[in-house]
Amino acid sequence: MTIGFESKIVRSAIWGLTAIALLIIYLPPFYLLAISFNPALQPALPNLSDVSLKWYIELGSERGLLAALKESLLIATVTAAISTITALLAALAYLELGRMRNAWFMLVITPMFVPGVIQGLALSVLLNRAEIVPYWGTVVLGHILWSIPFAFTVILTSLAVVKNNYLLAAADLGATWWQRVVDIIFPLIKPGIAGGIIFSFLLSLNEFSRSSYLVGRQNTLPLTMFGKMNSGATPTIYALSGIIFMFSVLAVGGFMYLQSRQKNLKK
């Protein structure tokens, strides 16, 4: 704790406001999760004695949702692979670029600020003129733009543990650039690379507005879910949302936990 924050009133005020921030973020999805265990048709909190996996089991027979899920998993896997490799090269470039670093950083993260609808529209019109029929690959193109800035930032953050001295020492001892990358940088930024993969996978899995322009005959999962949510949601939607919510929390939380353990081991 920093000096100046000892007062009990100050601390309780700060903690109270933090709790409100967390409530705003987490209350609704947790409420949805609770509802998903209620076997009744009307959305409400279940009584403890009623808790059931009914809607989760019924998900198994929702063909449309399962097909969309399969499509989205394929797109997310390909997006994660391409985004992470590209972002890794971009981050290695950042190391070498000296005074051009800031310009390069801004350039790579710019797509994050382009509204998804506009980016999707621009790309789809062009693909259309080039007579490329939309399929899962065209969705991947849109998703890469969305996930590279995040993967890049995560990998860049992990590069902070690579001290210049390590690289200088290796260079002095005659290591080539390739040896420095493989023997020093890679082992140290493994968590960042794992983060890049996990985060781009999740961003792609949940992406909505770019997909709506780029998708082919088979809708992605968020598009299918959006349709169902607006046509009187059946409770299976709660179950599926619950699964995706838990999966995202576990993936990101688990990753951050492992990363912190690795840091502690090094100390």
Next chain:
Amino acid sequence: MFQIKRGLSLAIPAFLLLAIVGFIPLLIILYWSFWAWDPSTYWIKPDLSFDAYLAIGEVGRWTVLLSTFGKAFFAAILCLLVGYPAAMAIHFVATSRWAFILMALFTIPFFMSYLIRAFSWRLVLGRKGLINNFLVDIGIVDQPIDWLLFSDFAVMVGLVASYLPFVIFPLILSMQRVEPNFIAASQDLGASFLRTLFTIIIPLTKPGIFAGFLFVFVMSSGSSTEVKMLGGAGESMISIMINDVMRVVNFPLAFAISGVTIVLLLGIIIVGNRVFGLTKLFEDV
């Protein structure tokens, strides 16, 4: 040891990918926004026409632009108000264990589905939602409150919940640059906490405040999910307006609206970076 030349060749894959898939299509539709509709090909033909831009000036179009930016502005301010104390908790107050847990909790929403999060607000704010049930049960109101959902209020709540994490990280980065001795000195000299907050901490974290504001403003301006899920019937956003214009295949108008929006948003980012040094915030990472 570091070589610009090697850096440039390493940058090629990302540069080509972002340029071909991202930047070039945007430039092309900007160019096409000056073309004119051609009924014979069901596509547009070369022209130098400003009709599309004039059409933005029509009532109902520029009002949507204005109300989008207004909502985004308001969402950014609210995010700062809610996010600043949370960032202070993480950087100044929490033990390292709690700081880590809070950081994780604020990171997770970045990668959670915006669609599911907006949808789950429906369940909380609806007529038979969590809040209305609670208020009716304890007898504060007799009838469920209607304006909670499908209203500006709901959209604002959805935007703040979605983009709150985007203010917290720049704020923490800027707080890390505040010299703790300044705060200690201020306290030694007898300043109250609020005085220290307003004369030392907030002025020193201005870059983080501006960065957080810009992030939320820009992301909210481009959002559509929150309004689609939570907004009232007549409510629109730039993104939704573009969808509607595309539905009637008015390509030049859709491109013009996109162009104006992109130029405005990227302009704000570039100017913000010049003035407040956004990249400096990330230099240490």
